[in-house]
Amino acid sequence: MKLIIKSLIMILFAAGAYAADEPDMKAGEDIAMKGTPEGATACFACHGTRTEENKTGSFPRMVNQSQYYILQQLKDYSSGARNNAVMGPIAKALTDKEKADVAAYYAKILFPTPKVKKAASAVLKRGEELAVVGDLKIQVQACNNCHGPGGMGMAPAIPAIAGQHANYLEAQLKAWKDGQRKNSADLMGPIAKRLSDKDISALALYFEQVQINAGKAVAK
Structure with missing residues (x-):
């Protein structure tokens, strides 16, 4: 429990110290919908759009996530701290500014409420x-x-x-x-x-x- 509390404090301290240039929401949307010339795949192909989501459930919904959290995951994919065969190459193809832009975009948009089957x-x-x-x-x-x-x-x-x-x-x-x-x-x-x-x-x-x-x- 002490380790968990200590880790939470460190995360929150890092988040509080986080500062970035004002993100470009339009640039973030362009990356999400079109990808980049450097090889980053369009995000919507797996994560969906404002009006339609990927229904496989294999890729996360981006609803209600903070810019900081999304950006941190992109950084972790890029550095290898979080290993994923799909996201690793995409994150590495994004510049730091592009990561911040697309994180800001997804942190602001709303997604449709999906219909799910009721479990037992x-x-x-x-x-x-x-x-x-x-x-x-x-x-x-x-x-x-x-x-x-x-x-x-x-x-x-x-x-x-x-x-x-x-x-x-x-x-x-x-x-x-x-x-x-x-x-x-x-x-x-x-x-x-x-x-x-x-x-x-x-x-x-x-x-x-x-x-x-x-x-x-x-x-x-």
Whole structure:
């Protein structure tokens, strides 16, 4: 627990010290929709647009994320701190300014609310328990303690997970559990390792059901 608190303080300190030139939203939109001549693929191909999302669930929804968090992930992909065969080459093809521009663009736009299949009530109940209360028996604190009420995120450094694709959330938790995802591993690794695969699935399905409406997280 002390390690988690220390890591959170370091992240928030870094976020507070973060400063960047005023981003160019139009340039960010151009990158998102067209990519760059240097080889960065258009973001919308995987992450969707204002009116339509990628429905596979393999790529994250960019809803309600801060510019800082998106930019930090791009930097981690570029440096190799976060390993991904798709995002690594794309992030490396972007300049620092282009990373900031596209991060600012995605931090501001709104996405349509996706329709998701309702999971079994017992599964959602377990997911909600872990999200809101945690589980003392396995020494896992509530997800909302860090990710905010309803999993809406704690800007600038802690991401929103409300309404995120279940497939993506499950994959990331398992990556931390198995040690495959390295960034934020000091925070998420110990938690993910204490969760069973069933608990991971329950959490992912629960947060997928939570939608962000008018700035509030609402369980469907």
